[in-house]
Amino acid sequence: MLAERFDTGVNPAVEVTETDNQFNVHAELPGMKKEDINVDINNNSLTFSGEHKASSEHSDQNVRYSERHYGKFSRTVPVPENVDKDHIKATFKDGILDLEMPKSSHSSSKSKKITVD
Incomplete structure (x- = not known):
């Protein structure tokens, strides 16, 4: 019997x-490539987004059931005002996005694009 899946996001x-x-923010992004991940901070919200693209490994097979998730995603995390937005460090390794957000005694820039290493 085929299982039905309604949550495909x-x-x-x-x-x-x-x-x-x-x-520190740690996000599980298995199967993703760092080139497909975007990280931005705007005011007091940190948003990471991207697209998990479908693989073609089953191109010659008729898949009857799959629990793999493909598609676009976006997650927003509230950020305290005392984060030094100019020195946020983002790394991606083994399917985990790690964001280090140092604390600061003063507020810095309102928005910034963050490079993922």
């Missing part, structure tokens, strides 16, 4: 932690 799991010096 890509919705990455996110974890936000805090240390004395910074906030």
Whole structure:
């Protein structure tokens, strides 16, 4: 019997932690490439988005059931005002997007595009 799936969207799991010096955001993006991920901060919202593209490994097979998720996604995380937006560091390794957001005593720029390394 074929199982029915109604939730076909890509919705990455996110974890936000805090240390004395910074906030950290960890997002699970398995199967993604860093070139397909965008990270922006605007006012007090950090948004990461992208598109998980379908693979063609089953091109000659008739897939009866698949739990792989493909499509566009966007997640927004609230950011405290004391984040130094000019020094946010983003890295992507082994399907995990890590964002390090250092704390600052003053507010910096309102919006910024962040490069993922």
